Amino acid sequence: MKMAAEHIFGYTYGSAEVAMSPVSMRELEELKISVGFREEDERYLRQAGEVLADQTEQVVLHWRSGIIASIPNLARHSRTPEGEALPDYLAKSNLRFQQWILDTCLRPYDQDWLNYQQEIALRHTSLKKNKIDGVRSTPYVPLRDIVAFIAVINETIKPYLATKGHSPSDVDKMHQAWCKSLQLQLALWTRPYADAKQGLNEW
Amino acid sequence: MKMAAEHIFGYTYGSAEVAMSPVSMRELEELKISVGFREEDERYLRQAGEVLADQTEQVVLHWRSGIIASIPNLARHSRTPEGEALPDYLAKSNLRFQQWILDTCLRPYDQDWLNYQQEIALRHTSLKKNKIDGVRSTPYVPLRDIVAFIAVINETIKPYLATKGHSPSDVDKMHQAWCKSLQLQLALWTRPYADAKQGLNEW
Numbered sequence: 195m196k197m198a199a200e201h202i203f204g205y206t207y208g209s210a211e212v213a214m215s216p217v218s219m220r221e222l223e224e225l226k227i228s229v230g231f232r233e234e235d236e237r238y239l240r241q242a243g244e245v246l247a248d249q250t251e252q253v254v255l256h257w258r259s260g261i262i263a264s265i266p267n268l269a270r271h272s273r274t275p276e277g278e279a280l281p282d283y284l285a286k287s288n289l290r291f292q293q294w295i296l297d298t299c300l301r302p303y304d305q306d307w308l309n310y311q312q313e314i315a316l317r318h319t320s321l322k323k324n325k326i327d328g329v330r331s332t333p334y335v336p337l338r339d340i341v342a343f344i345a346v347i348n349e350t351i352k353p354y355l356a357t358k359g360h361s362p363s364d365v366d367k368m369h370q371a372w373c374k375s376l377q378l379q380l381a382l383w384t385r386p387y388a389d390a391k392q393g394l395n396e397w
Numbered sequence: 398m399k400m401a402a403e404h405i406f407g408y409t410y411g412s413a414e415v416a417m418s419p420v421s422m423r424e425l426e427e428l429k430i431s432v433g434f435r436e437e438d439e440r441y442l443r444q445a446g447e448v449l450a451d452q453t454e455q456v457v458l459h460w461r462s463g464i465i466a467s468i469p470n471l472a473r474h475s476r477t478p479e480g481e482a483l484p485d486y487l488a489k490s491n492l493r494f495q496q497w498i499l500d501t502c503l504r505p506y507d508q509d510w511l512n513y514q515q516e517i518a519l520r521h522t523s524l525k526k527n528k529i530d531g532v533r534s535t536p537y538v539p540l541r542d543i544v545a546f547i548a549v550i551n552e553t554i555k556p557y558l559a560t561k562g563h564s565p566s567d568v569d570k571m572h573q574a575w576c577k578s579l580q581l582q583l584a585l586w587t588r589p590y591a592d593a594k595q596g597l598n599e600w
Contacts, residue, residue, distance in 0.1 A: 221541075224470050225541060225542075225545050227468055227470065228468060228470065228471060228541075228542050228545035228546055228549070229545040229546075229548045229549065230464075230548060230549045230552060261433075265430055265431060267427050267430070267431065268431060337584075337587055337591050338424075338428060338431075338584040338585075338587065338588070339428075339431050339584075341544075341580060341583050341584040341587060342428050342431035342432040342580055342581065342584045343431055343432075344580055345432045345433060345576060345577045345580035345581070346431070346432065346433045348576065349433060349573055349576070349577070362565075370552055373548060373551065373552070373576075374548045374552070377544060377545055377547055377548035378545060378548070380544050381540075381541040381542075381544040381545045382541075384540055384541065384544060384587060384590070384591075384600065385541070385600050387587070387590070387591040388540050388587075388590040388591055388597070388598070388599065388600040389598065389600060390596050390597065390598035391598070393593055394591070394593065395591070395592065395593035395594070396591065397587065397588050397591035397592060
């Protein structure tokens with residue numbers, strides 16, 4: 195598996211620390227159907243992964259410094275509650291963000307992947323945000339901001355998909371596969387927010 | 398305002414029957430920023446609305462008969478709990494679906510629009526699904542299926558945006574504006590599902 199760095203702090207993909215997802219593989223298969231995710235999309239995601247592999251640092255820098263940093267409402271989630279910078283936290287979560295791009299494109303969507311989606315979901319909520327990094331920051335990322343920012347991610351990733359000389363039609367297909375995967379992941383990330391048992395109120 | 402039909406059953410946009418949204422206009426403005434929705438996008442949405450205005454019946458037919466009907470998991474929400482067809486319910490909700498395309502493109506995103514987003518949100522949940530039509534169907538649409546199906550809507554709308562001779566670049570911009578609007582609306586639709594006070598468990 196391609197990695198964004200040799201060691202990625204807090205990246206526990208596939209390890210025993212990651213709990214079993216409450217979502218079943220059957221539910222995942224149904225979600226793939228609802229999202230229109232086909233074998234062709236898997237192939238184009240692999241291609242996207244090859245195109246993006248040496249650009250993940252630049253892409254995440256674009257999202258974090260080029261966009262999020264200038265939206266106070268979003269930037270605060272990488273800062274202390276008082277608004278001070280947390281450079282170490284930001285650096286660590288940026289590296290995980292980079293790896294997430296690779297995982298999106300190159301990992302098989304199997305039980306390990308499903309489990310890690312739930313882990314990512316929890317790390318957005320008050321159940322797990324800040325914990326692995328041991329930082330004091332906002333207690334959670336509101337669900338609505340996660341939903342909203344997917345649109346920005348989808349819009350801004352496209353030019354990076356076009357940097358390796360693929361035809362416009364292939365770029366479109368890589369992009370469509372990317373957008374479907376993100377909506378699929380988003381569906382999984384909404385689960386803890388909508389789980390009455392958790393009783394969160396983090397819209 | 399352009400309407401999909403002279404009378405649309407259960408379409409209460411702008412009427413006194415629609416309650417005030419619990420989301421504030423300020424939160425809406427913040428969401429627009431998170432989603433990257435700019436003035437340019439408003440302009441391209443208007444253009445999209447002109448392009449789609451005489452195609453809404455065909456588009457909704459594509460989604461309902463061409464896609465949803467063959468995905469049992471989604472098709473069941475327009476049927477009885479036993480799986481029998483409800484043609485009258487389907488026809489009524491299809492017409493509202495058509496009008497929603499026009500509203501997405503042509504309405505100003507003001508207080509009325511915000512209120513109706515909340516109404517749409519509630520009509521997906523057990524709080525309001527089936528009520529206005531007085532039908533016996535599934536009690537709610539799971540949040541994950543709403544999130545997922547947005548990807549299908551976004552993918553399939555694009556060719557319809559290209560039917561009126563606009564340049565590929567303009568079609569791309571109309572499509573980007575559309576995708577941002579849908580993610581914005583989706584963020585609003587997730588609210589009742591994530592509202593601890595409602596205590597829903599409808600992921």
